[in-house]
Amino acid sequence: MGKVLRGIRNLSVTAGAIGAAGVWYRKRAERHLSLRAQTVLVTGAGSGLGRLLAIGAAQRNAAHVVVWDINEQAASNVVEAIQADGIDATYDIVDLADDESVDAAGQAVRQRIGGIDFLINNAGIVTGKKFLEQRHDDVERTFQINTLALYRVTRQFLPNMIANNFGSVTVIASAASLIGVARQTDYAASKWAAHGFTESLRAEMRHYGRGIHTLSVHPFYVDTGMFDGVSSPNVLLPILRPEAVVHKIFRALESGKRQLILPSSAVAANWLKLLPVSVADQVSDALGINSTMDHFTGCTTAVED
Structure with a gap:
């Protein structure tokens, strides 16, 4: 327990120093963006977080919102809701x-x-199975939707953004892209890859002087049905309301942020990497992180995070 307490204390000191420097630099580096009169595309937009993101874009007076989903009825319902407010969709x-x-869909758009x-690359799936219970097709499908789809979709629209020297690519990753969690060997790995994709894309766009903004979003469990049955390990990591998550995503997007971790306390996942692995494991156990999926019953279709 002494090692755990010392580890947490060291994290706090380090976090304070890093945070102070980060706030100063972020204020200098961020640029404001507006969705007004812009075209917006959301994947996995038929339900859950994706639906709220599509409707939220319309509420911010986007010129046109494109809804991508595998479920036609769900996609149609979202478009009707947006059009009812006078926004093209x-x-x-x-x-x-x-x-x-x-x-084909990219060409149609x-x-x-x-x-x-x-x-906004939002679509994602989760199996919630223990490693030895996962079939190969479970793992492959998870990576197809959570990771490889980022390449397919972004390639459709990035060339036009580069030609205009303007655009934004948002990836809804996960807090699981910051720390490994029991019963998420497929999901967490796919989201770590999504995180790496976004960071590398940002670096590449900056290196070649492109005016393309990127945002990676790392939420803890969101109450959309996708993670039904999961538990909140403590008051520092509550189950998140989807409406609040969407509001913060748009605030981050419009303020030009590059990364959003929700709740803010989940940034501790980054700090754990500064500790010896044995101490970090004890801190994770003390916080109850690896027991959160014990009673998972959630949706495994392509919805969202």
Whole structure:
């Protein structure tokens, strides 16, 4: 226990120093963005977080919102809700795990409205199985939707953003992309890859002087049904309300932030990496992180995080 307490104390000191420097630099580096009169595309937008993101973009007076989902009825319902508020919206039925499906949908979007200004890669799935219970197709499907789809979808619209020297790519990753969690060997690995994708894309766009903004979002469990049955380990890591998450995503996007971790206390996952592994493991156990999935019953279809 002494090692755990010392570890937490060291984390606090280090976090304070890093935080002070980070706030100063962030104020200098961020630029404000607006969705007003811009085109927005959201994947996995038929339900859950994706639905709220699509509707939220419309509420921010986007010129056109494109809804991508594998469920036609769900996608149609979201488009109708957006159009009822006087905002243009269309949908495409897309299997994000299929190259031809994504290519066809991307071409259809370009023919309808031209390019996309704000791309929100939201779609994701989770199995919630223990490692030895996962089948190969479970793992493959998880990576197809959570990771490889980022490449398929972003390639459709990044060239136009580069040509205009303007655009934004948001990736809804997960707090699991910051720390390994029991019963998430497939999900966490796919989200770590998503995190790496976003960081590397940001670095590449900056290196070549492109005016493309990127945002990686790392929420703890969100109450959308995808993670039904999970538990909150402590008051520092509550189950998040989807409406609050969407509000903070748009605030981060519009303020030009590059990374959003929710809740803010989850940033401790980064700090744990500064500790010896044995101490970090004890801190994780003390916080109850690895027991959160013990009673998981959630949805495993392509919804969202």
